[in-house]
Structures are given as C-alpha cells and as structure tokens.
Amino acid sequence: MSDVVLDLRGVNVFYGASHILFDMGFQARRGRTLALLGRNGAGKSTTMKAIMGVAPARSGEIHYAGSRIDGQAPHAIARRGIGLVPEDRQVFSRHSVDDNLRIAAKPGADGQTRWTMDNIYDAFPILAKMRGRAAGMMSGGEQQLLSMARCLMGNPDLILLDEPSEGLAPIIVQEIGRLIRSLRSTGVTIVLAEQNMHFCLGISDDAVVIDKGQIVYRGTIETLKADKDITGRYLAI
Secondary structure, X not given: OOOEEEEXXXXXXXXXXXXXXXXXXXXXXXXXXXXXXXOOOOOHHHHHHHHHOOOOOOEEEEEEOOEEOOOOOHHHHHHOOEEEEOOOOOOOOOOEHHXXXXXXXXXXXXXXXXXXXXXXXXXXXXXXOOOOOEHHHOOHHHHHHHHHHHHHOOOOOEEEEEOOOOOOOHHHHHHHHHHHHHHHOOOOEEEEEEOOHHHHHOOOOEEEEEEOOEEEEEEEHHHHHHOHHHHHHXXXX
16 A cells, blocks of 8 residues: 655646746655745745645646546545645634634544544543634634644544644644654654744654745655755755
8 A cells, every 4th residue: 555645736827817836746744744935926825725725726637646636626625634724724713723623523534523522622632721712813823723723623534734843833833843853652643834844843754845836856854854955945954
C-alpha cells in the first residue's frame, strides 16, 4: 500500500481571468506533516481551497487515498476524510463553544469516531474552560483553537491547516505547535500553510515553497533550513 495520501499533479487554478496556481504538484505522505511555505499572496491558501474543491482546478488532477477528488463538491471531499481549518477561522460567532463542536461532529471515512467532546476538551484545556461562551466573545487565538477542535470533531485522516499561527500571541502559537506535534503522534497526515518557517521547523517533516503560484522547492524541512538561497530569496529569512 502506497504511503502517499495526497497527490497533486499539474493543478492550475484561476480566479476569473487571473491565473493563480501554475502546474502545482506535490505529495503528502501518511503520518507526516508537510509545510507549504511562501510569502503572503504566494498561492498557499488557494492550494488549500483547490484540494477542498472550494477553488476548483481548471486542469490537472488531485488524488486522495488513491482516488481522484478534483471536480467533487467540498462536502463530498470532507466526507472522504479531509478536514480544513480555514485562515479566517469561520466560527459560528453567536453559538457556544459546545455548539460549534457539536455542529461538526461526524464519524471518520472509516466509520470510526476517535474524537469525541471529552477527547477534545482533554486535548484543548483552554476550550474546556469556556464551553458555554459564545465563539464571538473569544479572542482570535481562542477562535483558532476552536476552529482546529471543530475540524477534529469530523475525525479526518488528512488535516489542512491554513496559516494557523498568523497574528496570534506567542503563548497561543506555542499551544498550536504542541497540538500539531500531538496530532502527528496519532498518525494523522497534516498539510500546513505558513509564512513562518521558524514555526514549522519543529513540527514539519517535509516542505514545499511556493512563489507566485509556482513551486520553487520540494524536499525535507531540514534541507530547506540549510538552503540559504531559497530561504533568502523566497522566505526573507
């Protein structure tokens, strides 16, 4: 059985007449964390949206767990076992933390329920203290944790995290890093879109660097760290 969980092949995405992703192609392997790195506007979020079917590919192929998923509706892709934590969080602001989690609850693609309310509150002690609080009354960092927890309630096998550390207080960024490391130990596959390479160093195995919708680097995160030309040119490190 192949360890390739996600496979993008020559994916092109347009917003109207604007060509955003150019022949995007990479693989994410089972149980590993892949960082999609690049400056703001490089195409990282569009790549996430293409995988989820929110920004459909005009050409190319997207394979998940051995089957093509490009052209499918976002809800159908989610049911196959992919969960997205969007950049803008999209919590239900008038509903409580409890309600936000219950809304998203469903078994995984294999019918199993690994994440329950109890498990979530054990893993997210910050949320456990505010179960009855309206999501709109939470800080940005707390909403980010809620969005991650809500994703897990769908019991995904592949998690897409779009800019999880952006604009957050250091203590929340540390908590998100801890959670990602914990998730890695469960065998889940993670694709992480980030501008902050330093955040990714301790939590990612592999890396893809995107610039202007095109891939300029594929390899391990450690090899990328040592590549001063790529990091200096495309990541401003």
